[in-house]
Every structure is written in structure tokens, then in C-alpha cells.
Amino acid sequence: MQLSHTPPVATATFDDPNLVSSAGLVPAVKLAADAGLGELAGKQLTVPTDKGANAGSKVASLVAGMVAGADSIDDMALLKHGGTGKIFTGRYAPSTLGSFLRSFTFGHVRQLDAVASRVLTGLSTRAPLLTHDPDKYACVDVDDTIVEVHGYQKQGSGYGYSGVRGLNAMLATVTTADSAPVIVAQRLRKGQVGSPRGAGRLIGDALAATGRLDGTAGARMLVRADSAYYGHAAVQAAITGGADVSVTVRMDPAVKRAIAAIDDDAWQRIEYTDAIYDEDTGAWISTAEVAEIDFTAFTSKKKSQRIPGRLVVRRIPELNPKDAEQPTLFDTHRFHAFFTTSDLETVTADKIHRAHAVIEQINADLKDSALAHLPSGKFNANAAWLVLTVIAFNLTRAAATLAGAGLAKATTGTIRRKLISVPARAGTSARQVILHLPQDWPWESAWTNLFTSINAPPRHAAT
Numbered sequence: 001m002q003l004s005h006t007p008p009v010a011t012a013t014f015d016d017p018n019l020v021s022s023a024g025l026v027p028a029v030k031l032a033a034d035a036g037l038g039e040l041a042g043k044q045l046t047v048p049t050d051k052g053a054n055a056g057s058k059v060a061s062l063v064a065g066m067v068a069g070a071d072s073i074d075d076m077a078l079l080k081h082g083g084t085g086k087i088f089t090g091r092y093a094p095s096t097l098g099s100f101l102r103s104f105t106f107g108h109v110r111q112l113d114a115v116a117s118r119v120l121t122g123l124s125t126r127a128p129l130l131t132h133d134p135d136k137y138a139c140v141d142v143d144d145t146i147v148e149v150h151g152y153q154k155q156g157s158g159y160g161y162s163g164v165r166g167l168n169a170m171l172a173t174v175t176t177a178d179s180a181p182v183i184v185a186q187r188l189r190k191g192q193v194g195s196p197r198g199a200g201r202l203i204g205d206a207l208a209a210t211g212r213l214d215g216t217a218g219a220r221m222l223v224r225a226d227s228a229y230y231g232h233a234a235v236q237a238a239i240t241g242g243a244d245v246s247v248t249v250r251m252d253p254a255v256k257r258a259i260a261a262i263d264d265d266a267w268q269r270i271e272y273t274d275a276i277y278d279e280d281t282g283a284w285i286s287t288a289e290v291a292e293i294d295f296t297a298f299t300s301k302k303k304s305q306r307i308p309g310r311l312v313v314r315r316i317p318e319l320n321p322k323d324a325e326q327p328t329l330f331d332t333h334r335f336h337a338f339f340t341t342s343d344l345e346t347v348t349a350d351k352i353h354r355a356h357a358v359i360e361q362i363n364a365d366l367k368d369s370a371l372a373h374l375p376s377g378k379f380n381a382n383a384a385w386l387v388l389t390v391i392a393f394n395l396t397r398a399a400a401t402l403a404g405a406g407l408a409k410a411t412t413g414t415i416r417r418k419l420i421s422v423p424a425r426a427g428t429s430a431r432q433v434i435l436h437l438p439q440d441w442p443w444e445s446a447w448t449n450l451f452t453s454i455n456a457p458p459r460h461a462a463t
Helices: 025-034 037-044 055-067 074-079 094-102 106-126 199-211 232-240 253-260 346-367 379-403 412-420 444-454
Strands: 137-148 165-176 179-189 220-225 244-248 276-278 283-285 289-297 307-317 333-340 424-429 432-436
Touching (some): 025 037, 025 379, 037 055, 094 379, 137 199, 137 346, 165 346, 165 379, 179 379, 199 220, 220 346, 232 307, 253 289, 307 346, 346 379, 346 412, 379 444
Parallel strands (some): 220 244
Antiparallel strands (some): 289 307, 424 432
8 A cells, every 4th residue: 555646635633523533432441430430449549638629530531542542641642633622521631630540559559449340240241251161160270460651650559470570460360261361360469479479369369259140140150370379378278268279299209109109001192382283093192191189288387287189190202311322211391290180171171271361461562551650659550550450451341342343352462453442533413422433444243333332222231
């Protein structure tokens, strides 16, 4: 494609008072309101002084800006242009929203956590976010990530396990076999904090939030995590919350003894990375194998705190032998083991555990959206920013689910490009606002599905 010279583009002026750059905010903001975002924030938040006035509208404005692509407080200015005043009320200047966030204390962040959980419950009644097979697990994944910051003015920043200066964001998501992940709990922590700190509390909150979602009632839940969360507090919190666990273990002496006790005949070949399917034998040609053995975790604790389960082990031949010209007498392997309390068959348990990596996609998605920056020097303002980012993520996911067209599992950036960042001209007729969107927009049917669904009666009343 090249620039047309017949006629040439002679001038460009910013003078149209009726243009809107992100018409997809119309159904998205309506969906947020239906889920109770503004009302809940207005009731739950007790931010003092004039900075906390109209908290519901300010929270809704921040979330709307994030849905439209804002990743800093200054970016909230994109809500105040052209014809947005004809469509939206309660728009605030970035400076006002920044002052609002900087007034947060830890208690206010926890209030906002409660708002996020209730909004997600409301969204689940408006959109089929999660569907589950009663015979399969709904998987709650827990992980943390470092959000890089620069300079020494950020409260709580430090050098964590990644070796970069930042703050630590811990997340919990829920995924089913037929649905994309949504975020059910979040917490911002200091940059140098250990990964498992506070994990028990977060897992409890995540399981409680998941149990309230429409579509997960009665579902069996499985908490998946990496070896950083293999500790009694995290595992016990999951079991207390009614879930099974699937947690990678560290290769401590007890685990090594258990692996050594596995019978040679117990190993089964599995479909693994770069495996080849042999049609003649109906088997996967792969060097990866799995086996299991009964295992009791945390035997250093008193008997009432020990947790029985299984150790599922995957072994792969050593890829870099130290001396290829003089091979070892026996094959050497690298082992990867995880502890589980589920009743899944060995191969299935291994396959489901490996799917825990889906949470890494959520981390990357958030960092490609509003979590690209933590915009304030105040720790609690950044903690609130994380919660608002999660609300925006779940809202965008719900909107895409209603739109259809294969967008339900798309990334936030893709959804924004196709549904949210649609230019429109705001006009009026018979005292009603009419949006004129681009002709031949490739995703017109998806946008129309979303708009129609939002303006239709709810699927059923929220409980």
C-alpha cells in the first residue's frame, strides 16, 4: 500500500468535535456498569478528602482508559477528546486520577481487591466467561512476575529473582478446558520478596472467588504452581479451600529417594515436545517418560500437617553427556517431578500440570497492556493500578466472549485492535446518539454482536 497522490493529502487539522477514537468503549463501559463496577467502587472505597470523591466514577474512568490502551496516568487523556463528551459522563483529567491513586493506603487497595472480585462475578453472569465439564478440573494457576521499574523513586522496588529492578506482582488465574483464563486474585509486593510470601492468602482468595463465578459452580478445582510454591502454607491453603494440588517439587533428598524407588517397568512414554507419532504402531516416538509413586509431603511437620499424595515424575535423557566418546554404563536422565493430590491418571496428570505455563501468557499480556508501567512513585498507588489492570483485563475478556468470531481466547492487544479501537463519528437523531463507524470494518459482525448483547436483557439475574 502507498500514499495516494490523487488527490494529495495537503493538510491535517484536529478540528472535528464529533470523532471518537475508541468506539468499542461504548459497549465495554456499559458491560462494566452492568457488572456493578462504578456502584461497587462507590460503596466499597473510603478514600478520604476530596481526592476520594466520586470514587466509582474515577475507578470506571481508569478502567475504561486501560481497556482503550492506556498504560500510564498521562494516557488517561485519551478519554477527553472529540465526541467522547457526547457519549460518556464522569470523565476526569489525568491529574485528578493521579491524585486519587496516590491517596490510596493498603486498606484501600484491599477494598479495591473486593471490588475486582465482585465485578468478575458480575461479568460472569453477563458473559459465558467460563464453562466446564463436570468430569474435568477447573485449574487455578498461581505465579508471580517482576514488573521492571527504573530509578530509585519507586517505593518498594528492588532486585528480585530476575535480576532486574522492579516490583513483584503475584497473580492467580482460573482456566477450564474450553475457556480462556481470567484473573481471580492479584497482589503487588516489594521487588525483592520471595515468591511464596503471602501465597496461602492469595490461594484462599482465588479459590473463594472462583467458587462464586457463574459457570464454575460445583467444579472440581486443581491448584497448579511451580516449585517456588511448594511449601506447607500454599499447599494447605489449597486443600483447605477444597482443591487438589499439582505443584512442582524441588529435588531435595526425600524426592530423590522416592524417584530412585520407582520400578524400571513403571515408566510410560508420553507425547512430548517434538515427539513424532508412528502411525504403524500407534505410539509416540519420544524419549520422555513418566511414572508415579506414592509420596507424603512435608514429613518434617507433625503428623497432622503431613499431606499424602503422589509424586509424578517425568524423565528425559541427559542431552549433554560430559564425555560422548566414553558413554556411561547406564543411561542418565534429567528428572522433573511434581506433587499432586488429584486422582488423574499418570500421563494425564503430567499433561495437565505442564499446561500451568498458560499463566505466563497472562503475565505477558498484562505487560503488553496497562502493566507495561507502574506509573507512580507510591507503592499503594501502583498496587491499586495492578488491581485496575486486572479489572480491565477481565472486562476485555468478557467483551470478546460476547463478540464471538474467535476472539474469546485472543490476547488483549488483538481484542483492543478489533473491537475497542474502532473510530466513529458521534451524531444525533431524535435526541439519540448515533455512532457512524467505518464502512467495511473487517470485524463489523463481532462488534455488532457485542453491542447487541450488551443492550439485551441479562441472561439471568445475578445472585
